[in-house]
Amino acid sequence: MEVTNKFIAIKATIDGEPQECDFELKVEPFSLAVKPGSKDVIIKNIYVSIDPYQLNRMKSVSSSKKTSKFAPRIAPGEVIGAYGVGKVVASGNPEFEKDDYVVGIISWGEYSISQGFMGCWLSKLDPMGFPLSYHVGLLGFSGLTAYAGFFEICKPKKGEKVFVSAASGSVGNLVSQYAKNLGCYVVGSAGSPYKVKLLKEKFGFDGAFNYKEETDLDSTLEKYFPEGIDIYFDNVGGVMLEAAISNMNSYGRVALCGVISEYTDVGKRAAPNMLNVVYKRIMIQGFLGGDYMHLFPEFVSTTVDHIRAGKMHVLEDISIGLESVPSAFVGLFRGYNVGKKIVRVSNDLEDC
Amino acid sequence: MEVTNKFIAIKATIDGEPQECDFELKVEPFSLAVKPGSKDVIIKNIYVSIDPYQLNRMKSVSSSKKTSKFAPRIAPGEVIGAYGVGKVVASGNPEFEKDDYVVGIISWGEYSISQGFMGCWLSKLDPMGFPLSYHVGLLGFSGLTAYAGFFEICKPKKGEKVFVSAASGSVGNLVSQYAKNLGCYVVGSAGSPYKVKLLKEKFGFDGAFNYKEETDLDSTLEKYFPEGIDIYFDNVGGVMLEAAISNMNSYGRVALCGVISEYTDVGKRAAPNMLNVVYKRIMIQGFLGGDYMHLFPEFVSTTVDHIRAGKMHVLEDISIGLESVPSAFVGLFRGYNVGKKIVRVSNDLEDC
Numbered sequence: 001m002e003v004t005n006k007f008i009a010i011k012a013t014i015d016g017e018p019q020e021c022d023f024e025l026k027v028e029p030f031s032l033a034v035k036p037g038s039k040d041v042i043i044k045n046i047y048v049s050i051d052p053y054q055l056n057r058m059k060s061v062s063s064s065k066k067t068s069k070f071a072p073r074i075a076p077g078e079v080i081g082a083y084g085v086g087k088v089v090a091s092g093n094p095e096f097e098k099d100d101y102v103v104g105i106i107s108w109g110e111y112s113i114s115q116g117f118m119g120c121w122l123s124k125l126d127p128m129g130f131p132l133s134y135h136v137g138l139l140g141f142s143g144l145t146a147y148a149g150f151f152e153i154c155k156p157k158k159g160e161k162v163f164v165s166a167a168s169g170s171v172g173n174l175v176s177q178y179a180k181n182l183g184c185y186v187v188g189s190a191g192s193p194y195k196v197k198l199l200k201e202k203f204g205f206d207g208a209f210n211y212k213e214e215t216d217l218d219s220t221l222e223k224y225f226p227e228g229i230d231i232y233f234d235n236v237g238g239v240m241l242e243a244a245i246s247n248m249n250s251y252g253r254v255a256l257c258g259v260i261s262e263y264t265d266v267g268k269r270a271a272p273n274m275l276n277v278v279y280k281r282i283m284i285q286g287f288l289g290g291d292y293m294h295l296f297p298e299f300v301s302t303t304v305d306h307i308r309a310g311k312m313h314v315l316e317d318i319s320i321g322l323e324s325v326p327s328a329f330v331g332l333f334r335g336y337n338v339g340k341k342i343v344r345v346s347n348d349l350e351d352c
Numbered sequence: 353m354e355v356t357n358k359f360i361a362i363k364a365t366i367d368g369e370p371q372e373c374d375f376e377l378k379v380e381p382f383s384l385a386v387k388p389g390s391k392d393v394i395i396k397n398i399y400v401s402i403d404p405y406q407l408n409r410m411k412s413v414s415s416s417k418k419t420s421k422f423a424p425r426i427a428p429g430e431v432i433g434a435y436g437v438g439k440v441v442a443s444g445n446p447e448f449e450k451d452d453y454v455v456g457i458i459s460w461g462e463y464s465i466s467q468g469f470m471g472c473w474l475s476k477l478d479p480m481g482f483p484l485s486y487h488v489g490l491l492g493f494s495g496l497t498a499y500a501g502f503f504e505i506c507k508p509k510k511g512e513k514v515f516v517s518a519a520s521g522s523v524g525n526l527v528s529q530y531a532k533n534l535g536c537y538v539v540g541s542a543g544s545p546y547k548v549k550l551l552k553e554k555f556g557f558d559g560a561f562n563y564k565e566e567t568d569l570d571s572t573l574e575k576y577f578p579e580g581i582d583i584y585f586d587n588v589g590g591v592m593l594e595a596a597i598s599n600m601n602s603y604g605r606v607a608l609c610g611v612i613s614e615y616t617d618v619g620k621r622a623a624p625n626m627l628n629v630v631y632k633r634i635m636i637q638g639f640l641g642g643d644y645m646h647l648f649p650e651f652v653s654t655t656v657d658h659i660r661a662g663k664m665h666v667l668e669d670i671s672i673g674l675e676s677v678p679s680a681f682v683g684l685f686r687g688y689n690v691g692k693k694i695v696r697v698s699n700d701l702e703d704c
Binding site: 269271272274282 | 408614621632633637
């Protein structure tokens with residue numbers, strides 16, 4: 001059976017801050033039948049993840065030499081692979097059956113085929129009684145990234161002082177909750193008074209500030225961390241990283257998860273005081289959640305326990321309809337999202 | 353018995369590149385007798401180490417907040433504590449006897465008392481048949497720093513590609529030799545044609561270049577490392593660190609030992625591409641040799657084996673006479689030293 005498949009593509013490569021007009025909605029014929037003999041899985045997409053790193057795949061020049069195959073380039077006009085949850089329409093793969101829920105790399109479109117995207121990673125999903133959207137963020141890749149980055153890289157101890165930037169964002173918010181549950185002192189930065197209020201009142205942060213209102217981040221951090229910072233979970237890079245290094249304690253650890261402030265303007269690159277890094281024996285570790293797939297079962301089990309005990313809360317920001325993908329995406333770079341940004345691309349309400 | 357003690361002091365705090373005229377030779381009366389009841393150890397200094405980090409102790413403002421007690425400030429006119437080898441003249445401490453050789457924190461002077469400098473670290477020294485100067489560099493703190501930084505932080509594997517900056521310097525030179533002995537591919541940078549020739553011909557580097565002759569360090573490193581850099585042992589910081597990060601492979605490790613290019617000019621701070629650090633999961637770890645004292649026996653044993661097997665060579669640059677300390681020190685920042693910079697402050701040739 002052939003249908004049409006709507007999907008979002010870029011019109012041309014994007015350098016600088018993305019605009020909605022950089023994207024287009026395309027329509028192509030799409031077969032819902034598996035080619036005889038293939039192991040394709042045909043998926044009806046339900047929820048797709050909207051993540052800042054995708055911008056680096058849209059640039060005209062690769063942002064670095066000698067990177068691994070992570071985040072291959074996106075060509076104009078092509079389907080864009082993205083993390084999400086969907087339902088199997090047809091399968092040539094014995095591991096999947098029609099009507100199974102799946103999670104993994106699908107696409108910014110109505111339908112996808114589980115081949116050709118970032119190693120084709122796809123798994124059967126047991127929703128465990130939670131809304132499917134939870135499995136895109138909190139119980140999905142954002143959650144794993146937060147869990148692995150915080151526990152494996154930062155090696156936190158109870159009582160340590162933790163700073164999280166973009167703390168109302170998809171990963172930062174979860175790191176902060178893991179840190180609070182462990183008994184750390186947690187301060188976060190965000191980009192609006194509303195977000196700051198949310199962090200303090202809903203999530204019980206020990207402190208939170210709006211970085212846009214601060215003129216001297218070094219002094220700001222000194223005020224919030226009179227005893228210094230032990231762990232910095234960095235999602236933004238730039239001047240915030242410099243200020244955090246300046247305020248770190250000896251043996252401090254920086255988990256470098258993302259540098260969103262540098263994605264659209266390389267002039268903002270952080271130039272931290274490296275003498276500080278030497279004298280304070282600071283470790284700065286870049287990482288990708290995908291390297292920690294072996295922790296997925298442990299991460300899900302721990303996180304589900306926290307949720308069921310009322311000790312972790314979901315912060316989702318869901319837009320409806322495939323057409324909202326471009327605005328959802330460009331909004332990430334303007335700080336419009338509050339929590340995990342997700343687009344529901346299916347109109348079928350029973351699958352939500 | 354009272355003698356005079358000559359020592360080198362700073363006239364005022366030093367900001368920017370140090371000059372010989374920033375220093376003065378002072379003469380003060382000095383008692384060779386231990387105060388009754390005290391545990392002082394009176395030492396006749398023989399060799400003292402000349403190290404770039406001392407400059408950071410001479411600045412008018414501390415180079416960082418929240419640093420540990422490492423490298424306390426040096427006041428104008430005061431005795432300057434420094435690593436070195438000496439001979440006990442008198443001791444109130446039962447661990448030391450007259451005529452024992454000792455290694456640890458002594459001073460840029462003729463005599464010192466083993467109290468009041470950087471935790472008073474001092475040990476009895478068994479020269480093991482080696483010249484005493486070896487115990488200041490190769491078998492001393494420079495050696496431990498190279499050993500711990502390379503093996504503990506970089507976790508090298510045979511065949512890995514290693515880049516060392518300031519590769520003819522006290523620590524860099526030793527890191528390179530450990531790396532060659534392990535079977536790594538090793539390229540070093542240095543600041544003169546003579547040093548480059550030495551690295552290639554005497555030390556058997558796989559490659560070496562004069563950074564002053566290179567206009568685009570990124571391309572230079574790409575040429576020397578067509579397969580990318582796995583380990584960067586950084587002694588300089590600045591633009592070299594940026595170029596190294598750009599050329600690193602995934603899971604690359606940077607041991608940040610010193611940032612000499614930034615000591616005299618903070619405008620030279622490195623602004624590495626942090627997106628590279630994330631995507632390539634690079635680890636940048638600042639460290640101090642002093643944290644690895646527990647490795648001292650293992651380090652000495654391994655290094656002595658290498659020396660006796662002719663697989664490690666000493667590269668020392670020894671000036672004679674206390675009066676040469678200022679020129680030896682300022683020369684570090686102009687690249688005048690070739691290998692470990694040491695000053696022999698004793699005229700007593702039998703103790704050399």
